[in-house]
């Protein structure tokens with residue numbers, strides 16, 4: 001174990017691979033790792049807590065635990081829902097502890113923020129050392145230093161077994177063959193050969209840490225500046241979209257079916273109009289939205305209109321004799337005479353699910369479903385309006401207007417289809433994708449590229465070559481152990497190195 | 513083309529896969545008991561043939577339906593088996609640990625067995641509902657299952673680790689456990705499998721977000737499936753960070769990996785079957 005290092009420093013070495021970093025440090029020379037004057041966070045207690053792995057692990061687990069609640073308890077319902085579902089006591093607690101909208105609760109958001117701070121201070125704390133370990137690793141290391149490494153081996157070879165070019169060149173070829181990038185320095189009588197590879201794997205975790213902050217930042221941006229709205233649109237309608245200061249016109253709507261009748265997809269043919277001119281045209285469908293000026297229009301749904309009709313079929317019956325007089329197909333909002341009578345009718349309103357609000361004395365549709373379809377008909381006799389009663393598809397017996405000698409029966413209808421469009425704006429989404437891209441890049445780097453270092457200190461003495469071989473492998477301990485021993489084997493049999501290399505990978509010799 | 517269609521939409525290939533994996537599983541166990549190398553080689557060969565048929569079954573379905581062959585529960589279970597066996601075969605080649613086959617194969621047999629037990633209507637080739645018809649969704653599901661497979665392998669190795677450790681602490685090597693690599697290697701391999709799975713899980717969740725963005729206009733909406741993928745992600749993030757600095761090793765690490773896989777199973781099955789049930793019960 002390296003002497004004179006604090007546990008924190010040891011951990012840093014292990015995490016950053018900067019094995020030579022603290023080597024020059026005198027034992028017990030205090031905690032300062034930086035000589036900079038003035039205010040600096042480095043080495044302070046608060047930073048070491050904020051950047052600690054223990055905090056990170058705790059945050060991950062606490063967040064995982066809290067997140068579970070939101071998947072079992074419905075989110076974002078009105079308080080009454082919780083008391084009626086879970087009882088007064090538990091329902092009350094759910095609302096009080098904000099479990100009804102846990103992902104936006106102050107404590108959940110704080111924990112996420114703390115995770116960001118945690119990751120950021122971790123990068124702040126360790127990134128400089130990581131960079132040092134990547135580019136300015138100590139090459140001229142002492143024998144004692146090598147002895148302290150996890151992998152260490154000494155070899156003595158007869159000098160005349162060395163191929164031409166000497167020991168250093170030979171070691172260089174051995175390491176290069178395993179894709180190590182090699183540097184050599186001489187130090188008095190000794191020569192040190194240093195090889196490393198997989199250096200890029202080092203920045204993987206830092207990239208991952210920063211990108212998580214980027215992603216959450218993008219999410220925050222979207223939730224502050226973005227919105228999602230839903231609207232129903234009819235063919236041939238033009239609707240002004242205030243958020244984008246343009247109009248949207250629906251030219252066409254249609255549905256594609258599979259041979260078995262299931263819906264395959266549905267389409268809206270849209271124009272974006274600005275000052276009367278078409279500035280964009282696109283046929284959108286499920287999964288293929290239209291984007292214009294930062295706003296996106298999604299094909300979200302379709303359905304029968306709940307507030308208008310294409311036409312309505314109406315039967316006219318003599319009130320007294322209960323005798324069928326005639327029927328008529330009434331186009332929407334158009335006056336039409338009923339054959340063989342002196343009546344003309346006009347459908348002026350339609351609701352798919354009739355409801356009456358006594359406060360405002362107005363009729364409205366309770367839902368978008370055809371729960372209780374009703375039409376309001378304007379009745380004219382010889383050009384004179386008699387009244388505007390409501391008629392119900394499901395309740396033909398309800399005839400509110402007693403003053404006319406006819407029953408009027410609402411017998412059928414055809415509603416136009418609406419296309420349901422979701423309108424969304426999210427200025428943060430590009431940031432989120434950029435962060436995601438970085439995150440994945442960082443994760444793959446850190447999971448598949450391992451940093452490995454091997455030093456060989458050579459001393460030639462009275463016809464023999466003494467090698468001290470030490471190595472440090474980040475993360476993939478067993479893999480590195482294996483490779484280290486293969487390198488040692490290759491070094492130990494210089495002449496046969498070529499043939500050995502092929503079979504060397506099959507068996508790991510445990511030595512040392 | 514019509515032959516391919518007929519075979520693709522029939523269950524012939526799927527049933528062959530199940531049969532081959534079953535035989536391979538038995539062979540792996542026989543290998544464990546007999547310590548005969550030939551038995552192990554046979555097990556590997558049968559596994560490989562099963563995997564080839566598994567590939568053919570997926571491709572056949574894809575051609576017959578004109579969509580990616582992982583669009584319902586039945587098909588995804590065979591995607592899971594496909595990915596697990598692929599991962600396992602790579603591991604077998606790299607680490608020469610044929611013996612873990614018995615455990616990975618057991619897991620896979622649970623998966624394909626569950627697929628076979630599904631009601632018939634869940635097994636059928638069905639046209640896709642419009643929102644599911646998206647290439648983002650296809651690569652999303654595929655990537656997710658690659659990660660599930662890696663986590664499944666990790667959990668299998670963790671189980672072996674725990675068994676081996678227990679028998680070691682009793683001072684026996686165990687007749688069956690003798691063939692396994694030493695506990696250190698098992699521990700390391702458990703971790704490696706998670707290291708493979710974690711980036712894939714992350715990538716899969718991101719593809720899912722991209723699909724949601726194309727289909728619904730929001731990349732994240734806290735629906736239970738999404739949310740469970742986040743929970744799983746937190747668990748494995750905790751695992752990876754705890755592994756660092758050699759803090760988490762051995763048995764706790766193995767249990768952690770198993771716990772992570774429980775979360776994966778819940779993400780895959782539990783969310784579909786338990787959470788809607790809960791809501792239905794509440795309503």
Ligand code: HEM
Nearest residue numbers: 015051052053056115118119122202205208212443446752
């Ligand atoms: C917020 C999400 C985070 C993600 C996705 C993440 C991801 C990762 C990954 C993938 C690794 C490499 C894992 C391995 O080698 O096995 C890593 C390493 C590390 N993480 Fe995180 N991490 C996160 C948060 C944090 C936080 C909050 C801290 C604060 C202490 C932290 C500290 C570390 C350290 C010290 C390392 C080792 C450095 C290295 O390997 O070079 N991480 N992280």
